[in-house]
Amino acid sequence: MTIPKDTLLSLYRTMVRIRRCEEQLARSYAAGTITGACHTYVGEEAVATGVCAHLRDDDAVFSTHRGHGHALAKGVPPGALVAELFGRATGCSGGRGGSMHLFSPEVGMMGTSGIVGPCILQATGAGYSFQLKETDQVGVAFFGDGAVNNGAFHEGLNMATIWDLPVLFVCENNMYATEIAFKDSARNTDVAGRAAGYGLHAEAVDGNDVLAVYEAAGAAVARARQGGGPSLIECRTYRTRPHAEGMRDGGYRSQEEIDSWKARDPISAFAQSLLDDGAVTAADLQTIDAAIVAEIQEAVVFATDSPWPDATTVADHIYAGTV
Amino acid sequence: MAAREINFTEAAREALAAAMTRDPTIFVLGEGIGIRGGNFNTTLGLFERFGPRRLRDTPICERGFVGLCTGAAMTGTRPVVDFMFIDFILDSVGELTNQIAKIQYMTGGRLKMPVLLRGCVGIGGGAATHHSGSYYPLFVNVPGFRVVVPTTPYDAKGLLSTALRCDDPVLFLEHKSLLNVRGEVPEEDYQIPFGQARLCRQGTGVTVVAIGPLVPKCLAVCDTLAAEGISVEVIDPRTLAPLDMDTILVSVRKTGKLLVADESFGPCGVGAEIAAQVMAQGFDDLAAPVRRLNGVHTPTPYSPPLEAAVVPSMDQVAAAVRDLAAE
Ligand SMILES: Cc1ncc(C[n+]2csc(CCOP(=O)(O)OP(=O)(O)O)c2C)c(N)n1
Ligand SMILES: [Mg+2]
Numbered sequence: 001m002t003i004p005k006d007t008l009l010s011l012y013r014t015m016v017r018i019r020r021c022e023e024q025l026a027r028s029y030a031a032g033t034i035t036g037a038c039h040t041y042v043g044e045e046a047v048a049t050g051v052c053a054h055l056r057d058d059d060a061v062f063s064t065h066r067g068h069g070h071a072l073a074k075g076v077p078p079g080a081l082v083a084e085l086f087g088r089a090t091g092c093s094g095g096r097g098g099s100m101h102l103f104s105p106e107v108g109m110m111g112t113s114g115i116v117g118p119c120i121l122q123a124t125g126a127g128y129s130f131q132l133k134e135t136d137q138v139g140v141a142f143f144g145d146g147a148v149n150n151g152a153f154h155e156g157l158n159m160a161t162i163w164d165l166p167v168l169f170v171c172e173n174n175m176y177a178t179e180i181a182f183k184d185s186a187r188n189t190d191v192a193g194r195a196a197g198y199g200l201h202a203e204a205v206d207g208n209d210v211l212a213v214y215e216a217a218g219a220a221v222a223r224a225r226q227g228g229g230p231s232l233i234e235c236r237t238y239r240t241r242p243h244a245e246g247m248r249d250g251g252y253r254s255q256e257e258i259d260s261w262k263a264r265d266p267i268s269a270f271a272q273s274l275l276d277d278g279a280v281t282a283a284d285l286q287t288i289d290a291a292i293v294a295e296i297q298e299a300v301v302f303a304t305d306s307p308w309p310d311a312t313t314v315a316d317h318i319y320a321g322t323v
Numbered sequence: 324m325a326a327r328e329i330n331f332t333e334a335a336r337e338a339l340a341a342a343m344t345r346d347p348t349i350f351v352l353g354e355g356i357g358i359r360g361g362n363f364n365t366t367l368g369l370f371e372r373f374g375p376r377r378l379r380d381t382p383i384c385e386r387g388f389v390g391l392c393t394g395a396a397m398t399g400t401r402p403v404v405d406f407m408f409i410d411f412i413l414d415s416v417g418e419l420t421n422q423i424a425k426i427q428y429m430t431g432g433r434l435k436m437p438v439l440l441r442g443c444v445g446i447g448g449g450a451a452t453h454h455s456g457s458y459y460p461l462f463v464n465v466p467g468f469r470v471v472v473p474t475t476p477y478d479a480k481g482l483l484s485t486a487l488r489c490d491d492p493v494l495f496l497e498h499k500s501l502l503n504v505r506g507e508v509p510e511e512d513y514q515i516p517f518g519q520a521r522l523c524r525q526g527t528g529v530t531v532v533a534i535g536p537l538v539p540k541c542l543a544v545c546d547t548l549a550a551e552g553i554s555v556e557v558i559d560p561r562t563l564a565p566l567d568m569d570t571i572l573v574s575v576r577k578t579g580k581l582l583v584a585d586e587s588f589g590p591c592g593v594g595a596e597i598a599a600q601v602m603a604q605g606f607d608d609l610a611a612p613v614r615r616l617n618g619v620h621t622p623t624p625y626s627p628p629l630e631a632a633v634v635p636s637m638d639q640v641a642a643a644v645r646d647l648a649a650e
Binding site: 060062093094096097101103105106110111114115118120121122123124125126127128129130131132133137139151152154155156158159162163316317318319320322323 | 348350376377379381382384386387388389390391392393394395396397398399400402417418421422426427428429430431432433434435436437466467469485488489490491516517
């Protein structure tokens with residue numbers, strides 16, 4: 001597969017945008033500007049980037065507690081993300097959600113989630129809608145290895161498969177659910193193998209290789225659009241920061257393990273391979289790096305200058321008000 | 324020409340069929356709701372008209388298909404979950420309370436959540452404890468739900484038609500003992516607004532707010548009580564969320580005495596809520612403390628004498644009204 005230079009640079013840009021934004025959010029958390037939970041996506045950027053590169057605004061993404069990267073890759077502006085974590089009215093959920101409730105249906109970001117599991121079922125439901133309406137849209141669920149042992153995985157994959165729904169399940173297998181190693185919570189840790197048992201297309205890829213993710217997701221999304229049914233991609237990856245900002249990261253994983261994955265950083269590896277191949281120049285990448293730094297700075301200024309939500313609206317929109 | 328009479332289930336089914344004809348985004352999920360037409364005939368004959376995508380028999384995964392419906396409603400379709408017995412809804416409570424009920428709020432109204440959740444509720448026929456629940460106080464307690472408890476075929480059709488136009492999640496709860504009750508129902512489609520109680524019988528001495536099967540039970544003893552000189556006003560709230568407190572308060576202003584009769588449990592139940600609201604807004608109208616008559620706070624036993632012992636009887640309704648009248 002030859003990928004156009006524009007696409008390569010766009011993949012790089014999205015990964016850098018996620019990384020810089022996450023680093024900023026971690027700083028803001030440490031400074032006390034973010035009052036709620038903050039789970040960063042550092043180390044896993046290739047997954048959201050490679051998948052969302054194939055999605056349109058009218059495709060529906062359902063995400064997790066670790067969803068900043070999904071939101072950014074799906075097209076939520078950094079300002080709307082940062083403002084949401086700052087609790088401002090201009091946040092993508094109007095300050096109602098924070099990190100774990102990022103909604104931007106305008107770009108098909110149908111929510112990060114404070115509950116592990118439901119995203120799998122909801123993406124399946126989006127697939128049901130799209131099939132019923134006979135469109136070529138796709139529902140996508142991102143979820144961790146922790147969700148694989150939840151009933152939602154079993155029920156969602158099964159329904160998507162028996163009804164041939166246009167759904168892509170993306171498992172971000174970072175080998176831990178909080179501090180519980182996946183190998184201690186499942187005898188069979190082959191997520192793709194387990195998924196294949198339901199009868200859908202399933203494959204495992206190197207989740208730190210953005211092109212591997214991009215290629216697998218491209219095939220899966222195309223298949224779903226053409227009525228070929230659901231797929232699962234297991235992306236083997238690693239989060240290099242603690243489970244959440246402010247949490248201890250000691251005990252359950254070794255420094256050697258963390259360092260070995262840092263050495264496989266998806267952004268540096270991609271940049272290096274692009275330069276080695278001569279596909280892009282160092283100047284191309286530096287231009288993007290500089291633009292992203294400015295973009296994230298602007299996002300913080302935007303969020304900081306944004307108004308707080310109006311407390312008199314606190315009970316608005318519980319009901320649609322149509323009946 | 325005599326008005327047409329059909330039963331509760333047939334009336335609700337007419338509303339569903341009309342809505343499915345009008346709105347191609349409506350689909351029904353459930354076990355046995357396809358070719359079979361539903362355990363309670365809720366979808367009888369609809370599979371032939373609307374086909375398998377819109378009348379979808381599911382695996383037995385209540386949590387899963389409720390979660391599926393959440394995502395479907397978020398992306399422009401209008402799912403109907405037919406639980407058969409509402410007891411099975413408990414397997415999906417996380418999807419309901421954490422997801423379905425909250426999506427409109429969390430998106431500031433940018434997404435709607437038009438999901439209809441229906442099922443058979445209540446005690447009767449030796450169904451025993453896994454097929455006899457009502458559970459509506461749970462859902463009334465959660466912001467975001469509409470909770471509908473129709474008691475007549477006319478109301479069943481009109482309220483289901485409204486539910487299928489409503490953009491909020493609606494629980495439509497059909498009591499076992501009412502499914503075969505017949506009544507006059509217009510052929511054409513019509514809607515009954517949520518939050519409007521029905522004044523079933525006018526009276527001056529005691530107000531009874533009766534819920535679900537307690538409505539016919541209460542109406543059945545009113546003539547006897549009238550002969551004793553007790554004039555009873557009977558109100559059927561029809562929807563518990565929203566709850567038409569105005570109609571109740573107006574009645575209490577007239578009678579000064581209120582009994583809430585409900586088969587479901589007392590603690591933190593609908594009667595407790597109505598009593599608290601009447602005390603807050605109509606305390607000076609009360610001539611006696613508000614009374615409640617509820618099913619016994621216990622799992623539902625099987626054996627006929629045990630089952631009968633947990634359900635409020637007509638005699639108990641009459642006795643409670645007499646006590647209140649004598650205060
Ligand atoms: C149903 C549920 N149980 C527990 C939690 C608490 N919790 C939050 S994140 C998490 C671990 C999730 O691990 P995984 O799915 O692998 O995602 P990762 O954090 O590794 O990205 C847990 C247990 C939750 N949010 N939801
Ligand atoms: Mg994990």
